Amino acid sequence: MKKKLILKLFIFLLTLVFIGSFIKPIVFAQPKPEKITLGFAHIWPAVHFTQVHQFTRYFKMVEKATKGKYVLDIKWYPVGTLIGGSELYDGIIKGIAESGTSSFVYTPGRFPVMYTLCQPGIAPPENCNAAAITAMELYKTWKPKEFDDVKVLYFYATGPAWLHTKKPLKSLKDIKGLKVRATADNIEIFKALGAEPTSMVMGEVYTAAKKGIVDSLISPPETLEAWKHAELFDYSVFVPHFYSSFFWVAMNKDKWRSLPKDLQDAFDAVADDAAKEAGAIWQYFNTKAMDFAKAKPGGHHFSRFPDSEWEGVKEIIRPIRERYIALLNSKGLPGKEIVESASKLMEKYNKMKFEPWKP
Known part of the structure; x- marks a missing residue:
């Protein structure tokens, strides 16, 4: 009797194995991202690193926040290709571009509250990190109507x-x-120092310098490599009170x-x-x-004016600050409060x- 039971059990198990070999396991397919x-x-x-790194990583950040539900197919329109x-x-x-980014300085007067950050001496940043976070906080603080026509993504x-110059500058008088x-x-501050400023977009600088239209450039150091300006200039002096460019997305x-x-x-969320x-x-x-420029044949020299040089600049900046407060007031905005907030x-x-970023 016991042997019969064992034989039946063996045949049953063998039958299950045989039937199971014909049954495919059920796999629940993950839904494809939209x-x-x-x-x-x-x-x-x-x-440029903005497309290669900054915005490519940004859109991946957005995708990650959706937990893989969406994938963004970005159609890039670099400088000179659309608008x-x-x-x-x-x-x-108008919908010519679905989204994008540009600088406040390309449309002066368009964004009076946020443009406060671009005014000489009002809120000079120590680095790009502080500048970016300050821009976000200023926007959240004042919620300016100047951006009501679009959906702001970030700053x-x-x-x-x-x-950047072709000759060394030892003093502000050398400007x-x-x-x-x-x-x-920053045109006004350069005029006050006796320079001949010309406003132009960054893409025009290389040719203008080659033709002698300009012999110097105010910009962040990244243009020395990204825009090949290290080929044009051999000296750079730090002027944080003059300029910091801010951008909207x-x-x-x-x-x-x-x-x-x-x-x-x-x-x-991101x-x-x-x-x-x-x-x-x-x-x-x-x-x-900066390291790239230093490594070129003949090198590139970076310097700073003595602290004492900036005392005179403060006197030039003070009326610029007061005029900007008056401009904000004329638009029905609390000028002094906005300027002090930015500072x-x-x-x-x-x-x-x-924390430093590395590619």
């Missing part, structure tokens, strides 16, 4: 400026007579409304981290460009330590 196509226009060449930097904001409003900045490529926000409102709600939430990482990336490439925020974040 592809969302988004056009993105910017003001740099396609090989110019000074027309980009209006282009986004970032170049950090403090350097004045007199220079033909400087400047921006709208925005999306067309109709495009924004067309996105699924959870994808919108993902964009909002905004602060995107600004922080952008600051760290810009800081990395500014340092890298205090930058002072706060200038004291912070930031």
Whole structure:
């Protein structure tokens, strides 16, 4: 009897194995991520680190925040391929570009609250990290209506400026007579120092310098490598009170409304981290460009004016500050409060330590 039971059990198990060999295991397939196509226009060449690193990483950050539900198919429009930097904001409003980024200085007067950060001496940053976070905090503090035409994604900045020249400058007096490529926000201070400033977009600088239209440039160090300005200039002096360029990143409102709600939430969720990482990336490439310039044949010399030189500049900056407060007041805005807010925020974040970024 016992042997029969064992034999039946063996036959039963053998039958199960035989039947199981014909049954495929049930695999629950993961849903494929939904592809969302988004056009993105910017003001740099396609090989610039902003496209290669900053914004590529940003859009991956957004995808990650959706837990893989969406994949962003970015259609890139670098400088000169769709719309110019000074027309980009209006282009986004009109839907010519679905999204993009440009500098405040390309549209002076368009963003009075945020443009406060670009004014000489009001909120000079120590680095790109502090500048980016300050811009985000200033926007959250005042929620300016100047960006109501678009969906703001985040802000970032170049950090403090350097004045690149063909000859060494030992004193602020040496600026007199220079033909400087400047921006709208620092033309006045250069004129006060006896320079001949000319405003132009970055893409025009190389040719202008070759033709002798300008013999110097105010910009962050990254342009020495990314825009090949190290081929034009051999000296750079630190001028943080003169300039720091800030940038907006925005999306067309109709495009924004067309996105699924959870994808919108993902964009909002990563905004602060995107600004922080952008600051760290810009800081990395500014340092890298300085090393690049130093390594060229003949080298490149970086210097700083003595602290005593800046006392006279403060007297030049004071009326610029007062005039900007008056401008904000004329637009029905609390000028003094906005300017003081920008200064205090930058002072706060200038004291912070930031983790360096590496590719």
